[in-house]
Amino acid sequence: MKIVCIGGGHGLSHMLSAIRPHCAELTAIVATTDNGGSTGKLRNSQGGVALGDIRRCCLQLADDDSLVHKVFHHRFEGGELDGHSLGNLTLLGLSQQTNSATQAIAWFNAMLGNSETILPMSDEPTDLLAVLPNGEKIIGECQIDSLTQLPDYVTLSQNVNAAPGAVEAIHNADLILIGPGSLITSVMPAMLVEDIAQAINMTSACRVFIENIAKETSVIKSLDLKPVDWLESMLGYSFCDLSISHDALSEIVSHFDDVIKTPNQQHDIEQLSTVFGEILKMPLILEADKSSRTDQAVSML
Template sequence: MIKQVRSYRRPKIVVIGGGTGLPVILKSLHQENADITAVVTVADDGGSSGVIRNYMNVVPPGDIRNVLVALSNLPQLYLDIFQYRFNSKDSFLAGHAIGNLIIAALSEMKSGIFDAVQELSDMMEIDGHVYPASNEPLVLNAHFSDGTELAGEAGITAADKKINDVWVTGAQPGFKPHAVHEVINAIMSADAVVLGPGSLFTSILPNLMIENVGQAVLNTKAEVIYVCNIMTQKGETEHFTDADHVRVLHRHLHAPFVNTVLVNTAPVPDDYMDRKKYDEYLLQVQHDFNGLRGLGCRVISNNFLKLRDHGVFHNGDQVAHEVLNLALQAHRRN
């Protein structure tokens, strides 16, 4: 008698965002053996990424660099070299990470960031896919509650004004922001699409404001999961509840599309956070579970908190566990 063996397909999970929160979740999902595609924002114009972008007119490499490291199977020494950042005494290279320079060089060699990242993914033994949200650098624009507008992610963050809406434009005149077909195919074939964690207006929404990316997120059969921030952010989400975050997402895509929200319920200890080091974070996000359910969202609340270095972060393993379960449920359902 021949015993039948059920074939196993790794759950397909697309994670969309940028910033420091994204690699934490990706690293944990990588350890859970998920089939991961990371779609990374290309609207950053601050720090080393911004300097390289201004000099070379390439997609900012910083968020892409951190995602590559999170999904790489290279020995840790190689990753430490890739992540090494020159100190302020090295005036010519001050503040630049070696990985940023490598990505910028490959972008020139391959005539675009998308092919460059695919080449680097092979070199770094990436398990999964890393896709820039656009093959061209984009500019984030914001409309504030006082009626003013501003272009540029770093300037928007520093403006310390209440943001009403954001949108993206091409850095080059006449360029209409769009994602390559690999990004759209990944979203449409996914079991789960994860938004965040990360800054709502400057890490998550810049991706969704690319027209074909936003449309794909609306049309996919995947479970769309929003990982709500633990803390409110100065100049972005001051006084926001978790439901307020989702309302902004729905308003920008003109439709309710978030299926499940992951919400941290563990308290941050008083006086734990280093307010000078993490000066953009304010208070814990307040809960409005009735508001979330009124928006059509399933709520998964748990202790997703990880405290380290006097900062507040998501526990990547806890988030990955919930995301994986939701992806498996969606795969069986579809």
């Protein structure tokens, strides 16, 4: 089965680990609009796309015990490199050598021994832009995360093309998984890229949206709509055939009482793997009529 995962943040990297045992061909399309931490500093000084979530996805798929994993996980302390990850710096160097974030990621992934495909949403830099009800424009994920009121709409600061291979992967997929993660800063960015949006609309793959498992701390916590409904109103198109709510996830794994969240994880990889192991056994979902969407996946189990 060919599976494409779309998103960003910790949610996407954990999703990749969870879904990898259940498919033969796995592709991730990663949001590249982050402007905080080491990633933000590198973007300010060197330009280019955000590299942090990409690094996280690649390292999540690598052998935790390998020397190369430990090396690229290293984060410097003190001096001009304070706070920077060696993995981020390596990806930056490869990007400057190849003039292509997509090619740089492919090389980095190969160095880690990963067979999965990790793609940026675009090779071209852009930022997330939110417009408030009073018309004020807020640019940058960090700034948007600190909002106290929901924006009227969210877009990209400039239009960009999808990364090479992203559209083809979506068209060829059997299943597309979107999320989990923060609605605005993790889930939305890639789906605001016009080429990707069109591919999501046209693909024959079953499109599954997984709501955020970790509690939102951003302005989204004040949302009074279902996340999938709000997201579709912001995007202006229907992006999923099936929406799996947090309650549905809990029900699906309710009989797995021995699943314990690792303290350093915002999303439970074992739990996610269990969920998709159960869902992928069910041809009914994968052959779902695109005109009927439900957020109560548990009722099918």
